Amino acid sequence: MDNVLLCMEEIEKSFPGVDALKKCRFELKAGEVHALVGENGAGKSTLMKIFAGIYLKDGGRILYKDEEVNIPNPHTAQKMGISMVHQELNLMPHLTAAQNIFIGREPFRGFKFILDENALNEKAQKIFDMMHLKLDPRAKVATLSVAKQQMVEIAKALSFDSDVLIFDEPSAALTDVEIAELFRIIRHLKKEGVGIIYITHRLEELKEISDRITVLRDGLYVDTVQTKKATIDQIIKMMVGRVIYESTPEIPKNPSQEVVLAVNNLTRGNELKNVSFKLMKGEILGFAGLVGAGRTEVARAIFGADPFNTGEIVVNGKKVNIKKPSDAVSHDIGYLSEDRKRYGLCLGLDVETNIVLAMIDKLTGFLGWVNTSKIRSIAKNIVDKLSIRTPSLNQKTKNLSGGNQQKLVVGKWLAKDTNILIFDEPTRGIDVGAKSEIYSLLNDLAKQGKSIVMISSELPEILRMSHRVVVMCEGRVTGELKNDQATQESIMRLATQRNGGNLANIKRNGETINGK
Amino acid sequence: MENKIINRQKETRADTLQRLMAFGALIIIFVGFSLASPYFFTFNNVVGILIATAVNGLLAVGVTFVIISGGIDLSVGTVMTLSAVMSGVFITIWNLPIPLGVLAGVLTGGMAGFVNGILISKFKLPPFIATLGMLNIARGLSLVISELHPIYFDIEKGFNNITMGSILGSIIPGFDIPNGVLIMFGSAIIAGLILSKMNLGRYCFAIGSNEEAARLSGVNIVFWKTAIYTIGGLFVGIAGVVMAARLNSAQPALGLGYELDAIAAAVIGGTSLSGGEGTMVGTIIGAFIISTLTNGLRIMSVPQEWQIVVTGIIIISAVYLDILRRGKQR
Numbered sequence: 001m002d003n004v005l006l007c008m009e010e011i012e013k014s015f016p017g018v019d020a021l022k023k024c025r026f027e028l029k030a031g032e033v034h035a036l037v038g039e040n041g042a043g044k045s046t047l048m049k050i051f052a053g054i055y056l057k058d059g060g061r062i063l064y065k066d067e068e069v070n071i072p073n074p075h076t077a078q079k080m081g082i083s084m085v086h087q088e089l090n091l092m093p094h095l096t097a098a099q100n101i102f103i104g105r106e107p108f109r110g111f112k113f114i115l116d117e118n119a120l121n122e123k124a125q126k127i128f129d130m131m132h133l134k135l136d137p138r139a140k141v142a143t144l145s146v147a148k149q150q151m152v153e154i155a156k157a158l159s160f161d162s163d164v165l166i167f168d169e170p171s172a173a174l175t176d177v178e179i180a181e182l183f184r185i186i187r188h189l190k191k192e193g194v195g196i197i198y199i200t201h202r203l204e205e206l207k208e209i210s211d212r213i214t215v216l217r218d219g220l221y222v223d224t225v226q227t228k229k230a231t232i233d234q235i236i237k238m239m240v241g242r243v244i245y246e247s248t249p250e251i252p253k254n255p256s257q258e259v260v261l262a263v264n265n266l267t268r269g270n271e272l273k274n275v276s277f278k279l280m281k282g283e284i285l286g287f288a289g290l291v292g293a294g295r296t297e298v299a300r301a302i303f304g305a306d307p308f309n310t311g312e313i314v315v316n317g318k319k320v321n322i323k324k325p326s327d328a329v330s331h332d333i334g335y336l337s338e339d340r341k342r343y344g345l346c347l348g349l350d351v352e353t354n355i356v357l358a359m360i361d362k363l364t365g366f367l368g369w370v371n372t373s374k375i376r377s378i379a380k381n382i383v384d385k386l387s388i389r390t391p392s393l394n395q396k397t398k399n400l401s402g403g404n405q406q407k408l409v410v411g412k413w414l415a416k417d418t419n420i421l422i423f424d425e426p427t428r429g430i431d432v433g434a435k436s437e438i439y440s441l442l443n444d445l446a447k448q449g450k451s452i453v454m455i456s457s458e459l460p461e462i463l464r465m466s467h468r469v470v471v472m473c474e475g476r477v478t479g480e481l482k483n484d485q486a487t488q489e490s491i492m493r494l495a496t497q498r499n500g501g502n503l504a505n506i507k508r509n510g511e512t513i514n515g516k
Numbered sequence: 517m518e519n520k521i522i523n524r525q526k527e528t529r530a531d532t533l534q535r536l537m538a539f540g541a542l543i544i545i546f547v548g549f550s551l552a553s554p555y556f557f558t559f560n561n562v563v564g565i566l567i568a569t570a571v572n573g574l575l576a577v578g579v580t581f582v583i584i585s586g587g588i589d590l591s592v593g594t595v596m597t598l599s600a601v602m603s604g605v606f607i608t609i610w611n612l613p614i615p616l617g618v619l620a621g622v623l624t625g626g627m628a629g630f631v632n633g634i635l636i637s638k639f640k641l642p643p644f645i646a647t648l649g650m651l652n653i654a655r656g657l658s659l660v661i662s663e664l665h666p667i668y669f670d671i672e673k674g675f676n677n678i679t680m681g682s683i684l685g686s687i688i689p690g691f692d693i694p695n696g697v698l699i700m701f702g703s704a705i706i707a708g709l710i711l712s713k714m715n716l717g718r719y720c721f722a723i724g725s726n727e728e729a730a731r732l733s734g735v736n737i738v739f740w741k742t743a744i745y746t747i748g749g750l751f752v753g754i755a756g757v758v759m760a761a762r763l764n765s766a767q768p769a770l771g772l773g774y775e776l777d778a779i780a781a782a783v784i785g786g787t788s789l790s791g792g793e794g795t796m797v798g799t800i801i802g803a804f805i806i807s808t809l810t811n812g813l814r815i816m817s818v819p820q821e822w823q824i825v826v827t828g829i830i831i832i833s834a835v836y837l838d839i840l841r842r843g844k845q846r
Contacts (some may be wrong), residue, residue, distance in 0.1 A: 305732055329734030343732050346725035348792040357722055358733040360715045368714040412733065 003030040005065060005164060005195040006051070012059035013046055015399055020046040021219045023060070028164065028195045033186060035198045035210035035227070038239055039403065039431035042216040044199045045087060048166045051197075052084040053077035065163075081163035085153050085170050087199075087402070087429065088341065093142035098124035100141055101156045127155045131185055145292045146173045154182065158189075165189065166197045169429060171205060175290050175457070183209050201431050203232050215239055240433045256281040259317070260451045261333075261420050263302060266311035271297050273475045275311070279420065279451050284442060286466030286486075287455040289495045294475040295455045296338055299422045303335040304328045315420070329358065334418035336409050338425040338455070340402075344409040347398040351390050352379035354397050354408055358416040382411040386437065403434045410438060414445075421445065422453040427461060439465060459488050471495050537837070538785055538801045545805060549812035556815050563693060565804070565811045570679070570696040571596070571759045573803040575774055576781035577700075577707045578625075578751035580799045583782050584711070585744045586724035586791025587636060587643035591650035592752045593774030595628040597767070598654040599756025604667030604766035607675060614675055621760065622753035628654060629749015633742030655772065662768040669764050679761035696758045700800075703754055708796035710747065720744055724791025780827070781806055784834040805830065 006028040013021040021043045028034050036044045049055045051062065053071040062069055064080065071077050077084075091100045098121045099106075107119040124137035133151055141149060150173045157165055167186075171179050186196055186209060198210060206213055206227060213230060215222040215238040222238045261279040266272050275298050279285050287295045301308040304322040312319050315331045322328045328335065337343035345354055356363060356375050363371045363378075379393050386407045390400055397405060406429065413421055423442070427435045442465060446452055456462050462469055469481045471494035479494040550557035575592045582589040603621035606612045628650055635646040669675040679696035711717035719740040722730040731737050760766045783789060784805055785798030806827060813823045 303732070324736070324738075325732050326734045326736040334734075335732060337729075337732055342726075343728050346722050346729055346792065348725040349721055353718060353721065357718075357730065357735070360718050364715045368710075368716055370713055370715055370718060372713065416734075 004028070005030045007063040008047070008051065008060065009063070010060035011047060011050060011057055011062075013043075013050060013055060013057055019219055021050075024216065024219065024221045026051075026214055026221075027224070028197060030163070030195050031190055031193045032212065033190055033196045033198055033210045035200060035206050035213045036216065037200065037203070037206070037213060037235060038216035038222075039218075039433050042239070042431070043219040044216055045168055045402075046219075047216070048084060048168060048197060048199065051077070051164075052082055052166060054084075078160055078162075081160070082166070083157040083160045083162040083164070084166040085150075085157045085168060087168040089146070089149050089153060091141045091149055091152060094140065096138050096140055097135060097144070097152045097155075098137035100152060101127070101137075101159050123159070124155070127159055131155060131158070132181055147175055147178055147292065150174055151178065154185070158185070162194065164195045164197065166199070168199045169201060170198075171200060171202055179205075201429065203235060203432065206232070206235065236432055239431065256283070260315065261302075261453075262314040263298070264312045264314065266298065266301055266308050266313075268297070268301065268306075268308040271475050272301060272308060272311075275472075275475075275477055277470050277477060277480065279453060280467075281451055282446050282449045283467045284446050284452045284454055284465050286462040286469040287453060287472065288457075288459065288462045288469050288491045289472035290457075293472040293495065295472050296424055297475070298472070299335060299424050299453065299455060302328070303333060303422065305335070329416070329418065332418045333420045333422065334358070334413040334416055335422045336413055336424055336426060338428060340405050340409050344412075345397050345405060348396060350394045350396055351383065351388070351400070351408065352376060352393040355379040355382050355411050355415050358412050378415055382415050385414070386411050386441070403430045406430050407434060407438070410441070414441075419449075420451050420453075422455070424455045425457065426454065427456070427458070435461075459491060462486070462491065463488070538798055538805070538834070541834075542801055542805050542808065545808050545812065549808070549815070553812070553815050556812055561811065561815070563697075565807055566697040567679075567694050567762070568811060569800075569803050569807040570694075570700040571755050571762070572774065572777050572781060572807065573700040573800055574703055574751055574755035574758060575778035576785075576799045576803045577704050577796060578629075578748040578755070579775070579778045580782045580785075580787055580794055580796060581707070581711070581720055581744050581748040581751075582643070583779070583787050583789060584724045584791060584794040585720045585741065586727060587741075587745070588647065588779070588789070589629075589632065589745065589748060590644065590647040590775050591628060591632065591654055592748075592755075592778050593771040593776075594651050594654040594658065595625055595749065595752050595771075596756040596759060596774060597658045597771030598628065598661075599624040599753040600760035600766040601658045601662050601667065601768055603675075603757055603760050604669065605661060607673070608667050608669055614673060614678075617675070618678070618757050621757040622750055625753020625756055626746050626750040629745040629747070629752065630742060632749070633745030636745065637738040637741035651772075651775070658768040658771070662766065664768065666768065667766040669760070671764065675761055676764040677761070679758045696762060699754065699758055703751055704796050704800045707751065711796055716740065716743055716747060721792055724793075726792075777806060777827075778803075780831045784831060786838065802834075805834075 004027060008024065008026040011021050011024040024043060024047055026047060036048070038044050046055060050057045051071065053074045053076055056072065062071065069080070071080070101124050102120055107116045107123070108114060109116040121137040128135050128137065131151065135148060135151065141152060144152065150170060154170060170182060174182065190196060200206070210227045212224055213227055213235060214224040215235060217239060258281040259278045260281050264276050266275040271294055289295050297306065300306045302313055302322070304324045304327050313322060314320070320331050322331065341347060346357065352375055356378060360370060363374050365371060376393065383390065383393065388404050388407045388411065390404065397408065400408065410426060427438055430438065442452060442454065454465060463486055466486070467483055469486045469491060470477055471479045471481070471491055473495050481490060555561060575596060579589050579592050599621040602624040603617040606620040607614055607617035632647050632650050635641045636643050677695065679694060681695050682692045683695055684698065685692035711720065719730065719735055722735060723737065723741065727737065781802035782794065782799045783802070785795070785800070785802030787794030787799060809826060809830060810823050813826060
C-alpha cells in the first residue's frame with residue numbers, strides 16, 4: 001500500500017450499558033483527507049478518541065507508521081504526532097489564547113521556571129497568521145466567541161506539527177467564512193503530507209474537502225468509498241441503512257394571526273439593540289444570523305436567564321415580568337439551550353430524571369411526594385416518541401451519544417408541554433436521521449398549535465422549517481422575511497448588514513414586516 | 517437487543533456492588549474486631565456503638581442533602597450545640613414543657629439552615645464561606661445565651677429519656693435499644709424518602725449535577741437551595757436535641773469538629789463532594805464505620821490519638837477506592 005499512515009483493525013470498545021464499537025476498522029494515508037461519517041452514536045468520536053489516547057480500546061490492533069502501537073494516554077498520542085480538535089471545547093477560559101495553545105509547553109526565559117510570555121505570544125501569533133486569523137494571542141478565551149474559541153482549538157492542534165490531525169465536527173460552531181478558512185488550512189496541510197481525519201455531520205462538506213469517506217453505523221464498520229465515486233444519497237443510505245425523505249414540509253401560508261409572544265424593543269448594552277418581533281400561534285419563526293449576532297442573547301433574555309435593560313415581553317396579550325427562568329416557564333415558555341452539556345442536561349443523572357426535570361412540580365403531590373410511576377411512564381413515552389437510544393431509563397445521561405442527549409433535551413420540553421418553545425440550535429451535532437426526526441417533530445408541534453422560535457445557523461434548516469425568518473446582525477434585527485421571500489442570499493445579505501445598514505434595501509413588495 | 521439487556525444487567529450489578537462496598541467494609545470491620553476482642557461483639561457494646569453513632573449519623577444525614585446539592589455545610593457541629601442550648605433555655609430557664617423545648621431545638625437548626633440557604637442562594641455567597649460564618653455565629657451565640665455555663669436538665673423531668681430511654685425495651689423486655697438510635701434510623705429513613713421520592717430530593721440531585729441546566733429548566737434555584745439547607749438544618753436540630761438528652765445537659769463549648777465527622781461519614785458512604793451523587797443509606801453506613809472503628813480501637817486499647825489517625829486513613833482510602841471504581845469506566 002502506498003504510504004499508509006494508520007491502520008486500525010478489529011477495534012472493540014464498550015461503555016457501561018453501550019457497545020460503542022464492534023470490530024471497527026479505519027485506514028489513513030499520508031496527505032489524505034479521510035472523512036468519517038455516521039449517525040449519532042455510530043462510534044465516530046469513540047474510534048478517534050481511542051486513536052488519540054483518550055479512551056483505551058478493549059480489543060483490536062492499531063498499526064501506526066507500520067508498527068503496532070499502544071496509545072495509553074493523550075500525551076503519548078501527541079508525542080507520536082497525533083492531535084485532535086475536539087467537538088467540545090476544552091479550553092481554560094481564564095487563560096489567554098496563547099497560554100491555552102502552549103499549555104504544558106511554555107517557552108522559558110531561563111532556569112526552566114521563568115515564563116517567556118513574549119515568545120509565547122509570538123509563537124501563537126505566527127500560527128494565527130498562518131491561519132489568516134485575526135485574533136490577539138493575549139485575549140482571554142472567556143471573552144472570545146464560540147467560533148473564535150474553536151479556532152483557538154484548531155490553532156492548538158496545529159501547534160504540535162502533527163503527522164495526523166483529527167477534526168471532530170469542527171464546523172459545528174463555525175460560520176461559513178471560518179469554514180472556508182479551515183478548508184484552506186486543511187488543503188495546505190494535506191500538501192505537506194499530513195493525514196487528516198474529518199468527522200462531520202454536514203454531508204455537503206464531504207464533496208468539498210474529503211478524498212475518501214468511511215461510514216460507521218451502530219458501532220459497526222460499513223464501508224470506505226472514494227469521494228469522487230460516491231453520491232451524497234449513497235452515503236446517507238449507508239449511514240442510516242434506510243432511505244430518508246428529505247421532502248420539503250408543506251408550510252401553511254398563514255398559520256394564524258393570533259400573537260402569542262411579542263417582544264418590544266429589548267435592549268441590553270451593546271449586545272441587544274431594540275430587538276422586536278412577534279410570534280404567532282402555530283408558527284415556526286426562524287432566527288437566522290451569523291454566530292454572535294445576538295440570537296442566543298435574545299432567547300436567554302426572554303427566558304429570564306439573563307437580565308435586560310429596557311423593553312417588554314408580552315405573552316398572550318399581557319405584559320409579563322420575567323426575572324428568572326422559572327417565571328418564564330410559569331408563563332408557558334420553554335427554552336432549549338444551544339449547549340446541551342453545559343446548560344441542558346444533568347449529565348450525572350439518569351435519563352428519566354432529565355426528562356421530567358422541568359415538570360417535577362406537576363408530578364408532585366401532597367407534601368412534595370413525587371409520583372415515581374408517572375415519571376417512568378412519561379419518560380418512557382418520550383423515549384419511545386423520539387426514539388432515544390438508551391439501554392434503560394436509568395442510564396446515566398453522560399453515557400448517551402451526543403444526538404441522543406440532544407433528543408433528551410428536546411424531550412424535556414415536550415414533556416413539560418409549554419405552548420411557546422424557543423429552540424436554540426436544536427440540531428447542532430446531530431446526524432441526518434435524528435435531524436429529520438426533529439424536523440417532523442417541530443412540524444407536528446406547530447400543527448398542534450404550539451409556537452416555536454427556532455434559532456439556527458444552518459440556512460437550509462431555516463429555509464426548510466420556518467414560516468417566517470427574523471434575521472439578526474450585531475444585536476439588531478436587520479429584517480424579517482416571509483417563507484416565500486427567504487432565500488440563502490436574502491438572509492445572508494441581512495445577516496451581514498453591519499452597522500448603519502439601510503433597512504429600506506430589504507423592503508420588497510412592501511411586504512416585509514419589520515418590527516420597527 | 518440481546519446485547520443491550522446483558523449490558524443493563526452488567527450495569528445494575530455494578531451499581532449494587534457499589535452500594536454493597538461500604539456495607540461490606542462495615543461487616544469486615546465488625547468481624548475483624550469481634551475476632552480480635554471478646555468484649556467487642558456483646559449486646560452492651562453494640563448498643564454503645566449504636567448510641568455513639570446517633571448524633572453523628574443525624575448530622576451526616578443533614579449534611580448529605582447539602583453535599584448532594586453541590587454545597588457544603590461547615591456549621592452543622594456548632595449549630596447542633598446552639599439547638600441544644602435553645603432546648604435548654606426553653607425547658608430549664610423558661611420552664612416550658614419538654615415538647616416545646618424539643619421543637620425549639622429542632623427549629624433552631626432549621627433557622628440556621630434557612631439563613632445559610634438564603635446567604636448562599638439569594639446573596640450568592642460561596643457555601644464554604646457562608647457556613648464558616650454560621651459556624652462562628654452559632655458557636656458564639658451558644659456561649660452568649662448560656663453565659664458560658666452548661667445548662668443541666670432536671671433529672672425528674674425525663675428529658676434524658678428522649679435519647680436514653682427505650683421504648684423498644686418496654687415492648688420487648690431485654691431488648692433495650694435506646695430511643696436515640698431509633699430517632700436516628702427513623703430520621704434517616706425519612707431523609708432517604710425525601711431524597712428519592714420527593715421533589716426536594718430530585719432538585720437536590722439536579723442542582724448538584726448541573727445547577728445551570730436545572731435553572732434553565734425552570735427550577736427555582738433560590739427557593740430550592742434555601743429549602744435544601746433548611747431541611748439539612750432541621751436534621752441538625754434533631755441531632756442537637758438528641759445530644760442534649762444524651763448528656764442531659766447542653767454543653768455550649770461542644771460541637772466544633774463534629775462537622776468534619778459528619779462530612780466524613782457522608783463521603784465514606786459514597787456521597788460525592790462535587791455534588792449530584794449520594795444516598796442516605798450510604799451516609800448512615802459511613803457514620804457506623806467511623807463509630808465502629810473508634811469503639812473497636814478503644815476496646816483494643818489503642819490510644820485515642822491513634823484512633824483519630826486511623827479515621828483519617830479510612831476517609832482517604834474510602835474516597836480512593838471510589839475513584840478506582842470510577843476509573844474503570846474510562
